[in-house]
Amino acid sequence: MPELPDVETFKNYLEKTSLNQKIKNADVRNNKILKKVSKQKLNKELKGNALKSTQRHGKHLFVALENKSWLEFHFGMTGFLKYFKDIEEDTKHDRFMITFSNGHHLTFDNQRLLGYVSLTDSPQSSIKEQKLGPDALDIDYKYFKEILSYPRATVKSTLMNQSKIAGIGNIYSDEIFYKAGINPGRKNKDLKEKDIKILFSCLKKVLKTAIEKKTQPKDLPKTWLLRYREQGQVCPKCRGKIKRKKFSGRGSYYCPKCQK
DNA sequence: AGTACCACCTGACGGC
DNA sequence: TGCCGTCAGGTGGTAC
Numbered sequence A: 001m002p003e004l005p006d007v008e009t010f011k012n013y014l015e016k017t018s019l020n021q022k023i024k025n026a027d028v029r030n031n032k033i034l035k036k037v038s039k040q041k042l043n044k045e046l047k048g049n050a051l052k053s054t055q056r057h058g059k060h061l062f063v064a065l066e067n068k069s070w071l072e073f074h075f076g077m078t079g080f081l082k083y084f085k086d087i088e089e090d091t092k093h094d095r096f097m098i099t100f101s102n103g104h105h106l107t108f109d110n111q112r113l114l115g116y117v118s119l120t121d122s123p124q125s126s127i128k129e130q131k132l133g134p135d136a137l138d139i140d141y142k143y144f145k146e147i148l149s150y151p152r153a154t155v156k157s158t159l160m161n162q163s164k165i166a167g168i169g170n171i172y173s174d175e176i177f178y179k180a181g182i183n184p185g186r187k188n189k190d191l192k193e194k195d196i197k198i199l200f201s202c203l204k205k206v207l208k209t210a211i212e213k214k215t216q217p218k219d220l221p222k223t224w225l226l227r228y229r230e231q232g233q234v235c236p237k238c239r240g241k242i243k244r245k246k247f248s249g250r251g252s253y254y255c256p257k258c259q260k
Numbered sequence B: 001a002g003t004a005c006c007a008c009c010t011g012a013c014g015g016c
Numbered sequence C: 001t002g003c004c005g006t007c008a009g010g011t012g013g014t015a016c
Helices: A004-018 A039-046 A123-129 A141-147 A155-160 A170-180 A193-212
Strands: A023-028 A051-057 A060-065 A070-074 A079-084 A094-100 A105-110 A116-120 A243-247 A250-254
Touching: A004 A051, A004 A060, A004 A079, A004 A105, A004 A193, A023 A039, A039 A116, A051 A123, A060 A123, A070 A079, A070 A123, A116 A123, A141 A193, A155 A170, A155 A250, A170 A193, A170 A250
Parallel strands: none
Antiparallel strands: A023 A094, A051 A060, A060 A070, A070 A116, A079 A105, A094 A105, A243 A250
C-alpha cells in the first residue's frame, strides 16, 4: 500500500492520535521488522518517552521523541499504523506495539515483514545514509528534467527510483503515466520536452489529489486508473481495454490506446 | 556507473 | 481438499 500519499496519511493519523502521551510500554513481536536496533534498545528508548512531532520523506515516516532521538517507520508493501483501545483489534500482523499511559495502543501492522522500524539521530542522517533522493513533492522542473536525462532507463523505473525521487511506487507511477497519456515502457531518451512537462505536472497533481482524498479509493476521481487495475477493465477515458504488462519487473496497468 | 532482476516474506486466488 | 503457480502499492544485493 504505502507510497508517498499513503505515508502522508499515516503521518496525519499518527499526529491526530498519538502525540504527547507518555509511553508505558513498547513491544516488538517479530525481530525481522527491526533495522539497526535491538529489541532491548528500542524498548528502553521508548519506555517513559513520548512522541512529539512527525516528518515524512518519500515513503519514510520519522517521529521525533521527547529525548531528541527519532523513530523511523518504513512500511514495505503491506504496512500501516493502527491506534486503538480495545485489545481485540490487535491482530497477528501487528508486529510492533506502543502502549500509552491512557491505555491506548499504536501498532505497526506489517503482514509481509518487508517494512521496518528503526531508531535514528535525525531524519537528515537517515535520508543520507539510505541515499534517498529529494521528496517527490519538493522537486522542481529543472531537477525532474535532469533525472530523466539518463537515456537508457525506462521512464517508469526512473520515477520509481528512490535515490532519484523519493516517494513514488508502482501504483502511483502507473497513475501518473495514465494521466499524462504516456506509455510507462518508454525510454527516457524518447521523451520530448512537452512529455516531460506533462509528466511533471501530472506527478504533482496525482500525489496532491491522493493526499487530499486521504488515499480512499472511493473518494478518488472516477477517471483514475487506480480503480480499474485489472486486465480487461474498461478505460474510463476511451472505453478501450486496460492492459497489464511487466516493465522493469513490476506489473503495470495502462491503456494502450490512451498512452503512447 | 547505471540498470535489470532476483530474493526476501506472507497470503490470496485460480486452475487442475 | 490439496497442491502449484502466480501475483501483491518495496527494496537491497548482485550481475551485466
